[in-house]
Amino acid sequence: MTVHTVAPHRAARAARRRGLALGLLAWLAGLAFFLPVAWMVLTSLHSESDAATNPPSLGAGLTLDAYREFFDSAAGTGPWPALINSFTASTFSTLFVLLLALPAAYALSIRRVRKWTDVLFFFLSTKMLPAVAGLLPIYLIAKNSGMLDNIWLLVILYTSMNLPIAVWMMQSFLADIPVSIIEAAQIDGARLPSILARVVAPVAGPGLAATALICFIFSWNEMLFARVLTGVTAQTAPVFLTSFITSQGLFLAKVCAASVVISLPVLAAGFAAQDKLVQGLSLGAVK
Template sequence: MKKIVSGGLTLVTYLAAFLFFFPILWIFITGFKSEGEAIVIPPTIFFKPTLENFRMIWDLGVSEFLVNSVIVTSVSTLIALALGVPAAYALAMFKVKKGDDILFWFISTRFLPIAGVIIPLYLIFKNTNLLDSKTGLILLYAAMNVPLIVWMMRSFFKDISYEIIEATQIDGASGLQSFFQVVLPLVRPGLISTGLLSMVFAWNEFFFAVSMSYTNAGTLPVYMSSYMTQEGLFWAKMAAAATIAILPVLILGWFTQKQLVRGLTMGAVKG
């Protein structure tokens, strides 16, 4: 009986995993179809694969948008981690005056809908010559991810006993030495998972990118939207572009999956 239940649960797990992965698989398959085959109803399962869509989008400059996405995502995540991790450490380990209010203020910056801040941000970017620049998107994405990093990393730091830090200080280590040589290695899985989630949010962000960039700083989501035209949707080319956009995240997640799982299960978000 136990074997039957175990086999049933395994089957349900594989089925659920397949259902979650199927949209990605379908996008990948559609990228190898012609435009006619991509829109036919019912969908065609058997077809002659072609690389024409990938050749076309590469000739049309998708590589420039890919490079922009890599630069903006990587640099903004590093800046957000550099700002958010020390803030989370201070809020978790020290008795900061009105620390709970500060923590709530961080997360409250995410309450306002993006549409509610786009006009003032656009005017600020215009007056500071940051429109259509990678620097502008980097600063914007970094500010967007700092609250997430503070909240997640604070929960990881909370799992560390303060006695460990005191012991290192008794041995002569400074506060910075304790932080970099003792604390950060202990929360490395949480740091990796937090950084990966921040990268995913920055990589997938569309509204700010399409509003603040035109040609010089456009990212992959902006490029994919170019196939939504008045003549209709170019599904095959859009699927090819989406495949290129998805692959880096999938590869990164595959190589860091152990650290990601460990980080997400180290502890729940605590108040």
């Protein structure tokens, strides 16, 4: 009798210890990811002289001079054109990706085409080629077509780059949608565009939000093609960030301030869609 009573208590204590250990590990992992961001924000609030000290001075005075210099457009180097270009390229490419990926994922999950697994592998294989390997052909095509330093060239490139990932993600999301719902809509006379817009999209809303957020982040952070294919007119925020690395040296406080500002749109989008993102990823993308 005593043995049967003690055993559950030992198991409960062991489970609590495992839970505490996992919780502590999660907190340590979170701090490991958060500390570089906190250090970047703190450095952006220091003067250039304090930011350049080695080892860094944690007790140095705080100032907003780096942010004032970053937003100063008196010399014609203000960040607003680059931020607008990044927002334009990321937003439009994400919208185009969703418009193209939704019917493709529908055909691969609900109304499956023949050899749909081979089609999915083909989409995935397009991401196996290093981006730099296609840089020269794309540059020559853009040059011959007069599309260099054009924001719509980046929209086309970002759409094609993110489309395979979006199809893969949305295929797993749409596979969880009950076919009976779609059949009921077909019985009511709904055609495919109406089914996609009024039935599939609302049900797969969290998956669409997760896919859109990931595509937006990838587009916003892309720098290789933007660096080579743009100049002044279509310069994006990541390319503008590299302008602070000059022959005069690295202005560390200003670079950190610029990094904080450029990261804010992505952080705001992630915070606004965090519920949809978690719910969407749990539908099957990482299940």
